[in-house]
Every structure is written in C-alpha cells, then in structure tokens.
Amino acid sequence: MASSARVDLDGNPIKPLTICMIGAGGFIGSHLCEKIMSETPHKVLALDVYNDKIKHLLEPDSLPWSDRIQFHRINIKHDSRLEGLIKMADLTINLAAICTPADYNTRPLDTIYSNFIDALPVVKYCSENNKRLIHFSTCEVYGKTIGAFLPKDSPLRQDPEYYVLKEDVSPCIFGPIEKQRWSYACAKQLIERLIYAEGAENGLEFTIVRPFNWIGPRMDFIPGIDGPSEGVPRVLACFSNNLLRREPLKLVDGGESQRTFIYIKDAIEAVFLMIENPARANGQIFNVGNPNNEVTVRQLAEMMTEVYSKVSGEPPLEVPTVDVTSKEFYGVGYDDSDKRIPDMTIINRQLGWNPKTSLWDLLESTLTYQHRTYAEAIKKAIAKPAGTS
Numbered sequence: 001m002a003s004s005a006r007v008d009l010d011g012n013p014i015k016p017l018t019i020c021m022i023g024a025g026g027f028i029g030s031h032l033c034e035k036i037m038s039e040t041p042h043k044v045l046a047l048d049v050y051n052d053k054i055k056h057l058l059e060p061d062s063l064p065w066s067d068r069i070q071f072h073r074i075n076i077k078h079d080s081r082l083e084g085l086i087k088m089a090d091l092t093i094n095l096a097a098i099c100t101p102a103d104y105n106t107r108p109l110d111t112i113y114s115n116f117i118d119a120l121p122v123v124k125y126c127s128e129n130n131k132r133l134i135h136f137s138t139c140e141v142y143g144k145t146i147g148a149f150l151p152k153d154s155p156l157r158q159d160p161e162y163y164v165l166k167e168d169v170s171p172c173i174f175g176p177i178e179k180q181r182w183s184y185a186c187a188k189q190l191i192e193r194l195i196y197a198e199g200a201e202n203g204l205e206f207t208i209v210r211p212f213n214w215i216g217p218r219m220d221f222i223p224g225i226d227g228p229s230e231g232v233p234r235v236l237a238c239f240s241n242n243l244l245r246r247e248p249l250k251l252v253d254g255g256e257s258q259r260t261f262i263y264i265k266d267a268i269e270a271v272f273l274m275i276e277n278p279a280r281a282n283g284q285i286f287n288v289g290n291p292n293n294e295v296t297v298r299q300l301a302e303m304m305t306e307v308y309s310k311v312s313g314e315p316p317l318e319v320p321t322v323d324v325t326s327k328e329f330y331g332v333g334y335d336d337s338d339k340r341i342p343d344m345t346i347i348n349r350q351l352g353w354n355p356k357t358s359l360w361d362l363l364e365s366t367l368t369y370q371h372r373t374y375a376e377a378i379k380k381a382i383a384k385p386a387g388t389s
C-alpha cells in the first residue's frame, strides 16, 4: 500500500522521491523495486539491459503502481540518455555490475570496465547535478582477513580483531595481480575511493553499500534453464542447480572458506532506511550482512541438502558433495576470501538496523521458491534426449 504519511527515523515526513535505479532488473534491484512499489509512494526510473526479473511489476498496465515505474532499456556503457534520467531523479541507486566470481578471472577486462569505468559517468553526473548517490560496492573490498596470514595454529586467529571487518578500520587485502580474482574487488575499491573523494572535494552526497552475500529468490540463474548451460552463477544458484538435478554439490578447494549469508528481504530493509534517512546515511559506508549466519561452504552445502530434501519431499543424495579444485571449477587466476564477518556498529548507530532471519529459515523460503520455479523445467530438460530442441 502506497502511503504519503511516511516518517523517517527522526519523525520527519518523507516526501515522495523519484529514484533512478541503474541495474534495477537484477537480483537486488528486483527486490528493491518490488518493495518500493508496494510500500511507498516513490517513483522508479528502472534502467537495465534486461527486465525479466521485474516483468511482474511492469505488466499489466492495470497494476496499482503502473504510473510510478518506468523501464528504460539502457546499457550505461554507451547511452546518452543516462545524464537526463539522473537529472530527472532526486536519488540515483547504482547496482549495475558484473558481480559473479566466475567472471573475475576469466573476463577481467569486462569486470574492471563494468565495476570502475562504467560507473564513472554515474558518479560524475550525480556530482555535477547535485544529486544524491547510493552506490553498491561489495564486502570483497576487504579481500582476505589479517588472520589468514597468521600460522594455522595461532590463538590470535580466534581474536575478532583479526577477522571482523570494519568499514573505518579494516585494510583491503588482495592477492597478487596474476590472481585475477581480485580484478573485481580492486575496481570496486577504486570507485569507492573516487566517490569518497567527490564527497570530500565537491560535496557529493553519497552512501556506499557493502553487501555481505545477500541471497534469496531470483538470484542469478539456473544453468540451461534461464541462463547459459555452461554458465557458473554464485554459490546459491550453483548448489540449487545441483540439488534440482540430483547431482552432488561441488565443493571448491574443500569448501573451507567461510561466509555469512543474509536474507535479501532483511538486507532490503537496510537499503530502505538509507533511502529514506539521507541525513543519517550520507557520507557513510555501510556493511550490510548477518554476522550470526556464518558457515563454511561445506556446511552450507550440507544445510541446503537437508533443507531441499524437506521442501521437495525427495530423499537426500547418498553422496551429497564432491571435491573440485578451484582451477578445475573457475580456471587459472582464482583466489578466495577466507572469512567474512561484518561489523555492525556503524549501521546500528546510524540506522538502528539489525538482520532477523536465520540461515535455516532463509534457505527454507529460498529453496521452496527454487523448487516451485524450476523443478518441472529441469525434469523436462533431463527427459529430453540430447541434441533435440
């Protein structure tokens, strides 16, 4: 329900905004658009090269918000309409990026262009036209933890000082240049520094978001169903694909890396607070993650296997996982972040936000969606003899 009587965290009325959302057709963009349409009076100029994930918000014309969302099929690499759309809006949110690890070492040029060069005009137009910018960076800017360089048996590895990632304290630790995995993190770091400098020197009003593994429905694609057969999406979709096809889940380099996963709906609440509380969010860099949902990738595979069995009614596989090397899975130049625990001090202080959903609960709702959306299509694809279309 769109209401104009919304108030911010300080009790001030929130005026309806026009938001230029670049990358609105992706995973995060689709959830943001959905919530903006159903819960606020704000307007969205939705820019992307694709719109499949927001089709349900664009059609039919009779939808209650149809006069508040406009889709513009635009590639920001080369489209002269970009500045005009930024000028029309009160706020720009930039989500556009190549952000799947399988691309970082195999398409490093595209990755660097997408995450740095293509974002430059967005920052410039916002700065020159005095428009507020919320830019999506990544937890990957932290790279590896300091603790990763300590001896395996060092007691300091248990000390949070050596692994908790703090926006205003932690260093950015990347591997050597030949480890092209870090092309993405490095490009994101440089665009963060540029935005920060535009704020310091030219007064750009900005907020930088560092998402820590947001997951949920509509993330990436299932290879061979709604994406390329040989494509490698992020881990949620990789493991979902394995479960749907009843194949063992592939653990890269033993599945020892650790991640904290957050439910997309919790994370979107945090972005909402940033949108509607500019006085508290401007000039800030925010970690957005769930420090309580930490697992190794192996534990994630085991939990997803158990949850999928529950929601699909199918028995778990006898051999649920298989080990693969990162070279086999991602190719030369892959490297990994060892551990990612977000410090929540700044987002708590500025916006009073906390994540709510446990890993089990978020996997239950997400895998229910994956099963409902893809199980039939996978069955048909498997039943089709090879070579037929």
Ligand SMILES: NC(=O)c1ccc[n+]([C@@H]2O[C@H](COP(=O)([O-])OP(=O)(O)OC[C@H]3O[C@@H](n4cnc5c(N)ncnc54)[C@H](O)[C@@H]3O)[C@@H](O)[C@H]2O)c1
Binding pocket: 022, 023, 024, 025, 026, 027, 028, 029, 047, 048, 049, 050, 074, 075, 076, 077, 094, 095, 096, 097, 098, 099, 114, 118, 136, 137, 138, 139, 140, 210, 211, 212, 213, 214, 215, 220
């Ligand atoms: N999902 C996460 O957990 C996560 C974690 C860290 C950082 N991020 C960052 O958040 C942002 C959004 O991530 P996501 O998970 O929604 O990814 P996504 O790939 O689903 O969405 C990105 C969208 O940007 C669009 N896009 C890319 N290049 C474009 C261009 N040149 N012109 C127009 N549109 C373009 C894509 O078509 C896609 O729809 C990215 O900047 C990503 O780096 C996400």
Ligand SMILES: O=c1ccn([C@@H]2O[C@H](COP(=O)(O)OP(=O)(O)O[C@H]3OC[C@](O)(CO)[C@H]3O)[C@@H](O)[C@H]2O)c(=O)[nH]1
Binding pocket: 099, 100, 101, 138, 139, 140, 184, 211, 212, 213, 233, 234, 235, 236, 238, 239, 250, 251, 252, 253, 255, 257, 259, 297, 336, 337
């Ligand atoms: O089949 C698989 C796929 C992946 N892994 C391993 O899982 C870990 C997490 O992988 P993934 O979610 O794909 O990506 P990352 O967490 O490494 O990086 C993302 O973090 C945020 C973001 O910026 C955008 O989403 C992106 O860079 C990892 O260790 C893989 O090796 C697996 O074992 N099996």
